[in-house]
Each structure stands twice: as C-alpha cells, then as structure tokens.
Amino acid sequence: MTTAQSEAGAAAARTVTDSLVASLTRGVVGSGKTACHCPFTGERLAELPEATEDEVAAAFDLARAAQPGWAARPARERAGIALRFHDLLLRRQTEVLDLIQLETGKSRLSAHEEVQSVAMAARYYGRTAPGLLRPRRHLGAIPLLTQVREARRPHGVVGQISPWNYPLELSAGDVLPALLAGNAVVHKPDTETALTALWARRLLIECGLPAEVWTVVLGAGPVVGPLVVEHADYVTFTGSTRTGRTVAQRAAARLVGSSLELGGKNALLVLRDADLDRAAEGAVRACFSSAGQLCVSIERLLVDASVADAFLARFLARVEALRIGPELDYGVDVGSLSSAAQLATVVQHVEDARARGATVLAGGRPRPDLGPYFHEPTVLTDVAPPMRVCAEETFGPVVSVRRFATEDEAVTLANDTRFGLNASVWSRDARRARRIAARLRCGTVNINEGYAAAYGSVRAPMGGMGDSGLGRRHGAEGLLKFTEPQTVARQRLLPLAPSHGLDDRRYTALISRSLRAMKSLGLR
Known part of the structure; x- marks a missing residue:
C-alpha cells in the first residue's frame, strides 16, 4: 500500500x-x-x-x-x-x-x-x-x-x-x-x-x-x-x-x-472564434471533474479544423498538468474511479480504441501506484466507428477529439448519438452560439461553460432527450412532477345544458354566439 x-x-x-x-x-x-x-x-x-x-x-x-x-x-x-x-x-x-x-x-x-x-x-x-x-x-x-x-x-x-x-x-x-x-x-x-x-x-x-x-x-x-x-x-x-x-x-x-x-455521450464544440485559452480550461473541467463519472460531463471534443492545433496545444498542456491522487483536501484535480467495474470499462474503451487505430495524445494508463482504481486523464484522436468509445458512454476520464470544417458538420457530429443530455458551445459570438445551441438535440446546452452553468441554474429544468431519459429535475x-393536478369546477346559476325554456337548437345557437364573443373579447 x-x-x-x-x-x-x-x-x-x-x-x-x-x-x-x-x-x-x-x-x-x-x-x-x-x-x-x-x-x-x-x-x-x-x-x-x-x-x-x-x-x-x-x-x-x-x-x-x-x-x-x-x-x-x-x-x-x-x-x-x-x-x-x-x-x-x-x-x-x-x-x-x-x-x-x-x-x-x-x-x-x-x-x-x-x-x-x-x-x-x-x-x-x-x-x-x-x-x-x-x-x-x-x-x-x-x-x-x-x-x-x-x-x-x-x-x-x-x-x-x-x-x-x-x-x-x-x-x-x-x-x-x-x-x-x-x-x-x-x-x-x-x-x-x-x-x-x-x-x-x-x-x-x-x-x-x-x-x-x-x-x-x-x-x-x-x-x-x-x-x-x-x-x-x-x-x-x-x-x-x-x-x-x-x-x-x-x-x-x-x-x-x-x-x-x-446516460450521455456529450459533445463540446469549439468554434473558430472561441477564446482558446478559456475553451481549453473549460474543457478540462468538463471532461475530468469527478474523474469523468458524471452524466453531463463531456466525452467528445469537436473542434473547428482552423483552430484545432492551437486549441489542442493548450488543452493537452492543461491535461498533463492535472494533479491526481487520493488526498482528502483541496489541491488535487482528479480523484479515483469508484470501482473495479468502472476501471475495467475505461481500460476496455481505451484499449479497444488503441487496437483499432486511435492515437493516445495524453494519459491512457491505469495508475495502481496511486490506488486500485485510478486512471490517467486520457485524450484520444483518430477515433471512428466501430470503436466502443465512439457510441458507448465511457463514464470515466476519457475524451476523444475530432475536427470539423463547417458549422453544419459540427452540428451533425454532435447529434450523431442516441443520447441527448448535455452539450457545450464555445464562441465569442453569443448570437452564433445560441443559433447552434438551438440545433443541438439535447436537454441542456452551455455556452462558454461545460456543464455547470445549466446544471447549476436550478430555476430552469434539466434533463435529457432520446436515450438520456424522461422528465426533468430542477425548476x-x-x-x-411530484404532484397530480386536480381541477375542481363549480357551476353557478345556469347549467351547461338547455334550460329556461331553450330547446336544443336555440341552446346551441346561444353557445355558438357566446363562443364567438369570447374570442372577440380576447378571452383564452
């Protein structure tokens, strides 16, 4: 030990x-x-x-x-x-x-x-x-x-x-x-x-x-x-x-x-006009907080090809600098995976990707010297189907990087999953980022943050689309959702039926005139 x-x-x-x-x-x-x-x-x-x-x-x-x-x-x-x-x-x-x-x-x-x-x-x-x-x-x-x-x-x-x-x-x-x-x-x-x-x-x-x-x-x-x-x-x-x-x-x-x-297979999009230092810092948090064992954490980085090299230089430097360990105090960035089963899944995903041609840019190994379930924060590229890491939720400190040429391609790649829980868009242009966010099929989208902005905004609903679930928490x-609505209606003076000498024909004519009047008065 x-x-x-x-x-x-x-x-x-x-x-x-x-x-x-x-x-x-x-x-x-x-x-x-x-x-x-x-x-x-x-x-x-x-x-x-x-x-x-x-x-x-x-x-x-x-x-x-x-x-x-x-x-x-x-x-x-x-x-x-x-x-x-x-x-x-x-x-x-x-x-x-x-x-x-x-x-x-x-x-x-x-x-x-x-x-x-x-x-x-x-x-x-x-x-x-x-x-x-x-x-x-x-x-x-x-x-x-x-x-x-x-x-x-x-x-x-x-x-x-x-x-x-x-x-x-x-x-x-x-x-x-x-x-x-x-x-x-x-x-x-x-x-x-x-x-x-x-x-x-x-x-x-x-x-x-x-x-x-x-x-x-x-x-x-x-x-x-x-x-x-x-x-x-x-x-x-x-x-x-x-x-x-x-x-x-x-x-x-x-x-x-x-x-x-x-579950989720969440994507983070880095657009060509993003602040690359902020994006790299935010991506590290989004990918490796809680050792990646978070439903809304990022497992896919989609980066505009024109800034990909510059972004990766910043991102990988920060990943390599992460402090890993079991200390019960502040100062450590990444802790342990939770169990042998979680470690096994992470190792299987990384080794499967490596065997099928993926390149490990950072990490890639368990760290038994730190504890039985530690694994290095890992960055992969050249990832493609049928690698397990492409479609399956890893739920660990592993992220893949892919480049895109156009916004349409970025949106297509982000939506190319059966999950729809969370996404992240990085851009200096808020209007552009919101436009892309509206095209993403997921329950929450964070602009210039990984997951905390949406999840922490407890006044707004949070949840998933597709295979990411049903219903919402927050808001x-x-x-x-923990209640059943009950409607109690009390009718006064006149029934909702022919009365006071009105036959069916005159009653329905009266109701029709009333409905037209209510619409004219703007009643809802």
Missing part, C-alpha cells in the same frame, strides 16, 4: 467510526448485512443493514402511514425545513465532503459541487414551493358562471433509486422537491455511497423532518430496485439507460409515472 493510500485509510478510520454508522443507520430497516468500500484503498468502510423483500414492503407501509400527516402540514412549514437544511448543510459541509470523497473517490473540489447543487436546490424550492403548490384560479367554461380551481395533490409515496456517482446531489437534491410537494419517500441509494445519503437524511431530521417521511432501504440493485418500483406511487431513477428502460417498463405496467435521468417541473 502506498503512503497516499495509507493516509486515506487512516482518514477513513477517523471519519467513518462505529458511532457515526450507528447514528446514520438508526431507523433504517434491514435484518441482513451489506457493506460499502473506499475507492482510494479498496477497503471496507462500513457494514450496513440490508433489507429483505418483506422489509422493503414494511418501509413503504411506514412511509404511507406518515405521508398524510406530512402532506397536511402547510407548504410553508415544509419549505422552512428545506431552508434550515440549506444553512446547516453549509455550516457542516466538512463532514459530508469527507464522506463523499471516501465513498466515491472524487477530488475535494468535485465533492463540493454536490454541496453547491444541493444548497441551491434547497434554497430554490424552500423559497418557491409554497407558491408553486398554491391553488390557482382559471377562467371557467362560461365566465362568471363557472368557477375553476386547480390544486396540486402529492402522489403519495415516491420511490427513488439513486446512483453512486453523486451521492449527495442525487439523493437529497431529488428528495427535497418530492418531500416539499407533500410526498413521503422510500429511497434506495447505491450501497457503496449510502453513508452520504444517510448523512443528508439525518441532517433533514435535525431540521424537523419526520423520520418516517424519508425511509431508506439498502441492498443489491437488481433485488431491491424492482421492489421499490413495485410499491411506489411515482418513481424517480438516475442511472444507466439499460436499467432505466426496465424501470420505465415496470412503472408503466402499473400505470405509475416515472422520471428518469440516464417548477422538478417539483410539480
């Missing part, structure tokens, strides 16, 4: 104590045993309770019993818990930053992205949820005679299945709007990063959340995941496209709604 690994192991022992694990797992159902591990060393971090089929059902029963009382609380009271959570999260962020790093292997700065995202979501929904959920009046079928109110009702119990790569953001960040909408949540986080999710749950309980309203069940994804879908009134899932299809099919078979954020949609 290297010195860096020994230090990481010692930090894990100091942070993940038996008393901490006991505190975080209090109230978590599960008579079995499972474990999470530290990617920096490969060693066990903690033993955790594993739920049986009956225990998952019991967790839903507990949540279902608690949900009506929670929904009956005023929306402003529920929102106040989110705002207190915002303050406490920022005050105690060091605790969760250590957990995120120890469970995912990412760098400290990448871990802090999660704190930022969750704090912004807590503030946004804490401020806006009461207004978004407030009953709304609508113009009725016959003005003055028909009074209409639209109310928002929670689904009941939301089943949430979250992945390992962003364990704070993709747990608390999605649980918050579901809770503020009046639902209870039964949450299955990935076991390997469950401590972070459990820490967020405990913090929300400290802020006033009833413990039964956010229930956590742990266990193997193929076992516990389907049980969550089987019992839920609405399902949210973040993960692979293959698993997402199965989740959607199971939910649809029960006529239960679902929201899915799935009003990110809250209202």
Whole structure:
C-alpha cells in the first residue's frame, strides 16, 4: 500500500467510526448485512443493514402511514425545513465532503459541487414551493358562471433509486422537491455511497423532518430496485439507460409515472472564434471533474479544423498538468474511479480504441501506484466507428477529439448519438452560439461553460432527450412532477345544458354566439 493510500485509510478510520454508522443507520430497516468500500484503498468502510423483500414492503407501509400527516402540514412549514437544511448543510459541509470523497473517490473540489447543487436546490424550492403548490384560479367554461380551481395533490409515496456517482446531489437534491410537494419517500441509494445519503437524511431530521417521511432501504440493485418500483406511487431513477428502460417498463405496467435521468455521450464544440485559452480550461473541467463519472460531463471534443492545433496545444498542456491522487483536501484535480467495474470499462474503451487505430495524445494508463482504481486523464484522436468509445458512454476520464470544417458538420457530429443530455458551445459570438445551441438535440446546452452553468441554474429544468431519459429535475417541473393536478369546477346559476325554456337548437345557437364573443373579447 502506498503512503497516499495509507493516509486515506487512516482518514477513513477517523471519519467513518462505529458511532457515526450507528447514528446514520438508526431507523433504517434491514435484518441482513451489506457493506460499502473506499475507492482510494479498496477497503471496507462500513457494514450496513440490508433489507429483505418483506422489509422493503414494511418501509413503504411506514412511509404511507406518515405521508398524510406530512402532506397536511402547510407548504410553508415544509419549505422552512428545506431552508434550515440549506444553512446547516453549509455550516457542516466538512463532514459530508469527507464522506463523499471516501465513498466515491472524487477530488475535494468535485465533492463540493454536490454541496453547491444541493444548497441551491434547497434554497430554490424552500423559497418557491409554497407558491408553486398554491391553488390557482382559471377562467371557467362560461365566465362568471363557472368557477375553476386547480390544486396540486402529492402522489403519495415516491420511490427513488439513486446512483453512486453523486451521492449527495442525487439523493437529497431529488428528495427535497418530492418531500416539499407533500410526498413521503422510500429511497434506495447505491450501497457503496449510502453513508452520504444517510448523512443528508439525518441532517433533514435535525431540521424537523419526520423520520418516517424519508425511509431508506439498502441492498443489491437488481433485488431491491424492482421492489421499490413495485410499491411506489411515482418513481424517480438516475442511472444507466439499460436499467432505466426496465424501470420505465415496470412503472408503466402499473400505470405509475416515472422520471428518469440516464446516460450521455456529450459533445463540446469549439468554434473558430472561441477564446482558446478559456475553451481549453473549460474543457478540462468538463471532461475530468469527478474523474469523468458524471452524466453531463463531456466525452467528445469537436473542434473547428482552423483552430484545432492551437486549441489542442493548450488543452493537452492543461491535461498533463492535472494533479491526481487520493488526498482528502483541496489541491488535487482528479480523484479515483469508484470501482473495479468502472476501471475495467475505461481500460476496455481505451484499449479497444488503441487496437483499432486511435492515437493516445495524453494519459491512457491505469495508475495502481496511486490506488486500485485510478486512471490517467486520457485524450484520444483518430477515433471512428466501430470503436466502443465512439457510441458507448465511457463514464470515466476519457475524451476523444475530432475536427470539423463547417458549422453544419459540427452540428451533425454532435447529434450523431442516441443520447441527448448535455452539450457545450464555445464562441465569442453569443448570437452564433445560441443559433447552434438551438440545433443541438439535447436537454441542456452551455455556452462558454461545460456543464455547470445549466446544471447549476436550478430555476430552469434539466434533463435529457432520446436515450438520456424522461422528465426533468430542477425548476417548477422538478417539483410539480411530484404532484397530480386536480381541477375542481363549480357551476353557478345556469347549467351547461338547455334550460329556461331553450330547446336544443336555440341552446346551441346561444353557445355558438357566446363562443364567438369570447374570442372577440380576447378571452383564452
């Protein structure tokens, strides 16, 4: 074991104590045993309770019993818990930053992205949820005679299945709007990063959340995941496209709604008029933050041929300068991959590309001297089908570079994927960049930034097209998807039918004149 690994192991022992694990797992159902591990060393971090089929059902029963009382609380009271959570999260962020790093292997700065995202979501929904959920009046079928109110009702119990790569953001960040909408949540986080999710749950309980309203069940994804879908009134899932299809099919078979954020093969376009230094710096962040284990990170660089050499000189110099390591502190740029499986995928993609004629411009190797799952940030060129790296999501620190001659070719290349999650366009001409953005088939487009500008703008919806998923998180949609709209219409004085001596013919003539009048008056 290297010195860096020994230090990481010692930090894990100091942070993940038996008393901490006991505190975080209090109230978590599960008579079995499972474990999470530290990617920096490969060693066990903690033993955790594993739920049986009956225990998952019991967790839903507990949540279902608690949900009506929670929904009956005023929306402003529920929102106040989110705002207190915002303050406490920022005050105690060091605790969760250590957990995120120890469970995912990412760098400290990448871990802090999660704190930022969750704090912004807590503030946004804490401020806006009461207004978004407030009953709304609508113009009725016959003005003055028909009074209409639209109310928002929670689904009941939301089943949430979250992945390992962003364990704070993709747990608390999605649980918050579901809770503020009046639902209870039964949450299955990935076991390997469950401590972070459990820490967020405990913090929300400290802020006033009833413990039964956010229930956590742990266990193997193929076992516990389907049980969550089987019992839920609405399902949210973040993960692979293959698993997402199965989740959607199971939910649809029960006529239960679902929201899915799935994979991506995201492109970054460098136009000929881009600021090349800024573009190179931004591309490094976009490709290698969280070691590339981010759904919205960039895996394809498309560069105008007229500036490609100049851009690559800048980009490769920055890639070579990246600091890699397992330290639990700021100053390291790229951390570890999360598991042996992730490392194997990265190695397979790089070696397949190399064997089929791709050129490695930077990196290209695992780094076992740093830890069991480290891999160098890698840049490939001369990439073409049928190389796996062309079409499959690598989900690691690997990016391919391709040159284009025209804007039309750039757009065609960017859209040449079954995914449609995120893209990035770099240009000094904002109008030109927006014009290209409008032609890209993806849910978010960042101009002169890689992914953070769109993802961090929590007032706007975020999600994917094509094989990148269904539904949106963030914005009003990110809250209202956790509700069912209910329309209540009250008819006054006259029915919507022949009355007061009108026969059918005179009634329909009156209605026709009324409809023409309403259009003339500009009514909607």
